[in-house]
Amino acid sequence: MKVLIVYAHPEPKSFNAALKDTAIQTLKQEGHKVKVSDLYEMNFNPVAQKEDFTELSDKAFFKYAKEQQHSYQNDTLNPVIKEEFEKLLWADFVIFQFPLWWFSVPAILKGWFDKVLLFSGVYGGEYGRYNEARLTDKLAMISTTTGSPEGSYASNGFSGDIHEQILFHINHGMFYFTGMTPLEPFVAYTVSHSEEDRKNYLKEFEEKLKNIEQIKRIEYPKLEAFDENGQLKS
Amino acid sequence: MKVLIVYAHPEPKSFNAALKDTAIQTLKQEGHKVKVSDLYEMNFNPVAQKEDFTELSDKAFFKYAKEQQHSYQNDTLNPVIKEEFEKLLWADFVIFQFPLWWFSVPAILKGWFDKVLLFSGVYGGEYGRYNEARLTDKLAMISTTTGSPEGSYASNGFSGDIHEQILFHINHGMFYFTGMTPLEPFVAYTVSHSEEDRKNYLKEFEEKLKNIEQIKRIEYPKLEAFDENGQLKS
Numbered sequence: 001m002k003v004l005i006v007y008a009h010p011e012p013k014s015f016n017a018a019l020k021d022t023a024i025q026t027l028k029q030e031g032h033k034v035k036v037s038d039l040y041e042m043n044f045n046p047v048a049q050k051e052d053f054t055e056l057s058d059k060a061f062f063k064y065a066k067e068q069q070h071s072y073q074n075d076t077l078n079p080v081i082k083e084e085f086e087k088l089l090w091a092d093f094v095i096f097q098f099p100l101w102w103f104s105v106p107a108i109l110k111g112w113f114d115k116v117l118l119f120s121g122v123y124g125g126e127y128g129r130y131n132e133a134r135l136t137d138k139l140a141m142i143s144t145t146t147g148s149p150e151g152s153y154a155s156n157g158f159s160g161d162i163h164e165q166i167l168f169h170i171n172h173g174m175f176y177f178t179g180m181t182p183l184e185p186f187v188a189y190t191v192s193h194s195e196e197d198r199k200n201y202l203k204e205f206e207e208k209l210k211n212i213e214q215i216k217r218i219e220y221p222k223l224e225a226f227d228e229n230g231q232l233k234s
Numbered sequence: 235m236k237v238l239i240v241y242a243h244p245e246p247k248s249f250n251a252a253l254k255d256t257a258i259q260t261l262k263q264e265g266h267k268v269k270v271s272d273l274y275e276m277n278f279n280p281v282a283q284k285e286d287f288t289e290l291s292d293k294a295f296f297k298y299a300k301e302q303q304h305s306y307q308n309d310t311l312n313p314v315i316k317e318e319f320e321k322l323l324w325a326d327f328v329i330f331q332f333p334l335w336w337f338s339v340p341a342i343l344k345g346w347f348d349k350v351l352l353f354s355g356v357y358g359g360e361y362g363r364y365n366e367a368r369l370t371d372k373l374a375m376i377s378t379t380t381g382s383p384e385g386s387y388a389s390n391g392f393s394g395d396i397h398e399q400i401l402f403h404i405n406h407g408m409f410y411f412t413g414m415t416p417l418e419p420f421v422a423y424t425v426s427h428s429e430e431d432r433k434n435y436l437k438e439f440e441e442k443l444k445n446i447e448q449i450k451r452i453e454y455p456k457l458e459a460f461d462e463n464g465q466l467k468s
Contacts, residue, residue: 103407173337
């Protein structure tokens with residue numbers, strides 16, 4: 001399997017870095033091919049802006065999706081973004097390793113989604129959305145760390161339900177929107193509090209990645225299940 | 235009322251800009267004081283990094299929240315971030331104006347949350363979280379624009395429920411986490427498709443901002459409603 005790890009943490013000695021290193025080592029041992037996008041090391045610029053394109057189709061009105069389409073069709077995408085896009089197309093499985101900041105991804109990783117998930121390159125244009133988008137041959141998985149304890153992320157917890165309320169905008173809105181099948185996230189809760197917890201989580205992560213086929217897939221309804229108003233047919 | 239508008243769109247002629255301008259004009263006419271943070275115009279750097287602090291408490295291990303605390307206590311926060319933090323403390327009401335990109339905020343705005351919502355400055359340290367955090371005297375509201383039609387964001391819509399599944403990580407995870415009371419979001423659906431829709435939405439936004447007291451508040455449970463495992467007491 002070809003695996004891309006998109007990694008976002010500013011500290012190389014962090015637990016997120018340890019999870020990323022565990023993933024690289026485990027996946028390689030299992031015979032997978034691995035590429036890594038270390039966004040902090042790359043000094044990745046997350047701001048969607050005119051400089052993301054080497055030419056603009058409309059200099060008078062900057063519409064990001066339109067310029068993504070133009071640059072995709074004319075091969076005028078900024079080389080840094082193009083390389084990320086090509087890594088994404090290469091991969092069978094994409095792992096996003098990041099600390100949960102404000103119940104979402106760090107800004108540097110949000111910019112990766114804003115910039116690399118190209119309109120007309122992965123959805124729109126000749127492609128549709130969700131199960132009609134381009135990346136239906138790929139799996140995607142969140143691997144993240146939290147500040148609040150596990151109980152608070154359960155249904156009726158004070159943080160909100162980790163799956164239905166918090167990570168939905170990523171699993172459904174980013175992964176599934178582009179066609180990818182989301183795998184059940186790997187969440188390490190409040191790891192900064194205990195060395196033993198950290199060891200156990202690394203071991204658990206390793207075991208998980210040795211058995212990718214057994215990781216639960218998150219199933220969302222296909223587009224054909226919805227009526228012309230965008231509502232589930234009853 | 236003192237109102238801060240945090241605005242994130244790269245195109246000054248966009249509909250998001252028109253909504254921002256409508257807000258400024260309406261609020262001033264109603265006698266409110268208004269400040270604006272135009273993140274693209276400011277060239278705001280959203281990447282959480284060492285340069286956000288003029289000194290580090292721990293040069294060997296970069297932990298962002300810890301450095302936020304140190305910089306808050308020692309007045310060593312980067313001046314750009316400090317100014318945003320002071321604007322936030324100044325405001326009674328904060329409006330976030332942005333296009334919904336990948337079911338969340340653009341990266342440049344995510345970085346504003348990552349950087350300005352200081353650990354120990356608005357939560358943690360002497361403050362708690364949610365109704366025990368610092369910003370309980372403030373209202374906050376999302377004003378956003380979407381690419382998919384309204385029906386798809388209803389319960390059972392193909393985009394997901396706009397309130398419970400998509401904007402929850404912002405309203406609950408960013409606003410309420412810091413103590414702010416979220417107001418019902420203003421959402422302009424698929425505005426790029428119709429000039430008439432745009433006019434109607436601007437009018438609707440204006441009317442809404444003339445009657446801030448009547449905008450519905452989103453109520454979340456207080457911390458004391460949860461047990462020691464972080465679960466709602468039954």
